[in-house]
Amino acid sequence: MRYKTIYIAGINRSGGSLLSRLFDGHPDILSYPTELGFPTDNNFYEITDSYSGIPQTIPNINFNDNNDFYSILDIPKQKHEYSTTWGKETADPLGVRDNYLEKNFYGNVEAHFDYNKFTGIFDKLAKKAKSIEDLYNARHHAYFTAWDNGKHIKNQSAVVMQDSGGIYLTNIDKFFSEFHQSILIYPLRDLMGYVAAEKVRYARRFFGSRRFAFPQLPNYFVKQFDHYDINAQIKGWLCALTRVRILQEKHGLNQQFIVYSHNILTSYPKDTMKRLSELCNIKYTEDLLRPTIGNKNWLGNSHYGPTKGISNKISANYPKVLTKNEISTIKLFSDNIDMHLSEHKTPVDLLSIPQKYLYEYKRQKKYFNETEKLSLYYALSNATKRRYHIKQVPYYSFFAIIYSIFVRIVHIPRMFKLKYFKAKGKQNYT
Known part of the structure; x- marks a missing residue:
């Protein structure tokens, strides 16, 4: 039971979820239905919030000691109890519970996860672990055996992990050395699409619709929303791009560290997936062109609404949610790249980009091997992305109050079902 690890390590809103769902249908691959990265690392500073940019580290373990593997891998020791109070709903740390799949943003779902079976199998296999790879293989095997009575696990040889902050793994070299035939893939999304997606996300929070699949916030109000910090979004994207560029300088364009374009994938899906299959040393099949979750069609997790299959039409939404000034600001940075x-x-290949268009290239390069300094640098550089501008109350604030009340009324049936019929119908917190 040894899996080749394909780790899609990106930043938020970069398209990594789509690739993990395309891998899901391949007969030789297990793909997690939720994000799974490596444990966050509190050794550099006390982490109090979760966002793309905080340090993650593959732990060093002495397997001769009496270890608490649950704490080491950030696995909950008891079955997660979730809240049914409005505004306090929580995602499941394992990504699956009765009729819940974390990444199933749209549509109904039938699912079950046997936590006792998971812990029983994990405990048994973890005792035999001699390496960090063995420990993660124990987790993978236990997880997919416990999900839906093991119907998704057969004789697969590879497993896909995906995390929207994974590129900030502090010891990527350890990933390559400790995990057999490991592959790290970075999804590169265009800056315009990244900022547009982030703006929609912040606008939905401001107007009270949060991450619910319905109702959809009208694009008019998204476009008017200007309380977010566009420069912080641009800086975060450039910061990650610069890190990936330096990683390419170190590891080259090889089959272990792969950078692909999300835009090229959605425009030329067959050619791109054939090439990724070749680089990952897996057999290409047409299953790789159909995004699925648990072998069922996946309708995406875009804030613009559900999508069928691989869609390259999302870019048509950008001018609907971004103002002309915002587009001009983005182009000042994106056109040169x-x-x-x-x-x-x-x-x-990012090596052709002149250093002057990257974000503090010389500083990142200088401290690239000083893990503590660099981890704090990335955390601080990305922390401002969640900053809201404090300014005079805009006219649309009144609509935000009314709309948030409307959203809550619309969700009364869902909240009633969540509280009194926990295993009936869709339970997703989205």
Whole structure:
């Protein structure tokens, strides 16, 4: 029971979820229905919030000691109890519970997770672990055996993990050395799409619709929303791009560290998935062109609404949610980079981008091997992305109050079902 690990390590809103769902249908691959990265690392500073940019670290373990593997891998020791109070609903740390799949943003779902079976199998296999790879293999096998009575696990040889902050793993070298035939994939999304997606997310929170699949916040109000910090979003994207560029300098364009373009994937899906299959050393099948979750069609997790299959039409939404000034601001940074990434190739070569267009390239390069300094640098550089501008109350604040009340009324049936019929119908917190 040894799985090749394919780790999709990106930043938020970069398209990694789509790739993990495309891998889901492949007969030789197990793909988690939730995000799974490596444990966050409190050794650099006390982490009090979760966002793309905080340090993650593959732990060093002495397997001769009496270890608490649950704490080491951030696995809950008891079955998660979730709240049924409005505004306090929580995601499941394992990503699956009765009729709940974390990444199933749209549509109904039938699912079950036997936590006792999971812990029983994990405990048994973890005792035999001699390496961190053995320990994660124990987790993988226990997880997919406990999910839906093991119907998704057969004789797969690879497992896909995906995390929207994974590129900030502090010891990537350890990932390559400790995990057999490991592959790290970075999804590169265009800056315009990234900022647009982030703006929609912040606007939905402001107007009270949060991450619910319905009702959809009208694009007019998203476009008017200007309380977020666009420069912080641009800085966060450039900061990650610069880190990936330096990683390419170190590891090269090889089959262990792969950068692909989300835009190229959605525009040329067959060519891109064939190339990724080749790089990952897996057999190409047409299943790789159909995004699924638990072998059922996946309708995406875009804030713009559900999508069928691989869609390259989301870019049509950008001018609907971004103002002309915002588009101009983004283009000041993106145009110079895009001109060096115009070739439709996989993997994407970032080495041709001049250093002056990257974010503090020399500083990142200087401290790249000083883990503590660099981890704090990335955490601080990305912390401002969640900053809201404090300004005079805009006219649309009144609509935000009314709309948030409307959203709550619409969700009364869902909250009633969540509280009194926990195993009936869709239970997703989205």
